[in-house]
Amino acid sequence: MKMTQLKDGELIPINIAAHKLFASERNELIHLCFKPGEVLEKHKNPFDVIFYVLEGTGTLEVDDQSFSVGADTVIEVSAPELRGWTNTGTSDLRILVIKVL
Numbered sequence: 001m002k003m004t005q006l007k008d009g010e011l012i013p014i015n016i017a018a019h020k021l022f023a024s025e026r027n028e029l030i031h032l033c034f035k036p037g038e039v040l041e042k043h044k045n046p047f048d049v050i051f052y053v054l055e056g057t058g059t060l061e062v063d064d065q066s067f068s069v070g071a072d073t074v075i076e077v078s079a080p081e082l083r084g085w086t087n088t089g090t091s092d093l094r095i096l097v098i099k100v101l
Contacts, residue, residue: 006031016040030097034058034087042084048100049083051075056093059086 002022009019009031016038022029034040034056042061051060053073060067061084062077068088069075077083087093 014040026101028097028099028101030099032085032093032095032097034085034093034095036087036090036092038087038093040085042082044080044082045099046079048076048078050098050100051077052096052098054094054096056087056091057089058093058095059088060084061086 004021006019006021009021012018012020012030016035017033019031020028021031032040051069051074053069053071053075055071057068057070060069060075062081067075085093085095
């Protein structure tokens with residue numbers, strides 16, 4: 001068994017608080033925490049992702065579409081699609097990201 005607490009997760013060097021909690025050959029689990037107003041610009045990855053919104057509210061942009069998203073929502077985004085997040089709420093937006101490698 002392996003256990004990782006958020007505070008011990010590997011820090012990912014991007015412009016928001018991001019910690020890698022798990023990694024294997026086939027997938028990764030990342031915790032993102034956006035302060036109000038913080039943005040992760042649209043970008044493309046060579047793998048599919050699954051987002052699970054833990055708390056807060058935000059806007060997810062996928063290609064040229066925009067979606068308002070809140071807690072307890074799961075979103076799947078395929079590899080070729082551009083994706084980006086903005087915290088549009090007044091509290092932290094916390095998201096788990098499952099990378100399907």
